[in-house]
Amino acid sequence: MGSSKAIYFSEEQNYLAGLAKALGHPARIAILQYLIDHRTCMVGALSDIIPLSQSTVSHHLKELKSIGIIRGVIEGASVCYCIDDRNWKKLTLALQRLISDVNKTCCP
Numbered sequence: 001m002g003s004s005k006a007i008y009f010s011e012e013q014n015y016l017a018g019l020a021k022a023l024g025h026p027a028r029i030a031i032l033q034y035l036i037d038h039r040t041c042m043v044g045a046l047s048d049i050i051p052l053s054q055s056t057v058s059h060h061l062k063e064l065k066s067i068g069i070i071r072g073v074i075e076g077a078s079v080c081y082c083i084d085d086r087n088w089k090k091l092t093l094a095l096q097r098l099i100s101d102v103n104k105t106c107c108p
Contacts, residue, residue: 016094022067027052028060035070035083042078 006014023029030050035041043061047054061081064070068087072079 012094012097016098018067019069019091019094022063022069025060025063027056028064031057031060031064032069032083035081039082041082042075042080044078046081 009017023032027050031046034046034049043054043058046061047057050057052060061070061072065072065081068084069091070081071084072081074080
């Protein structure tokens with residue numbers, strides 16, 4: 001969505017749209033699941049686990065990092081990625097608000 005159109009929507013709507021885009025690839029979901037299960041990892045380890053090239057995994061990590069779901073810490077020549085707990089809570093609350101609004105619909 002172009003920035004000129006984003007102004008017509010709330011901050012939370014724009015956040016959820018960006019979140020949906022960031023989560024819109026199965027490789028990104030696999031990365032998140034791995035990070036959640038292992039709490040931290042090095043980039044090299046991810047390309048061994050996810051059947052994609054190192055550059056493709058790096059691209060997916062960049063997308064997840066851009067929305068703030070994960071963060072990376074430089075450790076020597078590698079980057080250690082992990083779930084950003086503060087932003088994960090923000091994501092969870094935003095999704096819970098969206099989901100809870102379904103109960104307010106008028107359809108039986």
